[in-house]
Amino acid sequence: MEEGLDYYINQKGQYVFTEVYLKKRGHCCLLHCLHCPYGHNTNANAYSETEKSPDSIKNNQKK
16 A cells, blocks of 8 residues: 555544545445545544554455
8 A cells, every 4th residue: 555545644643545545445344434435425424534554454355
């Protein structure tokens, strides 16, 4: 993963995944990511930012 293309780190130090990365991953995690390309970021209770590290996402990737 490449910082700036796949993710950025917000002012709170949280990793925020970009639409580019989420599309490359190929499936939705249903966590209402800020840049969700699958339309799941419209929920009123959606997370404003994804609070996961790149390592935790790697472990959750579809095989």
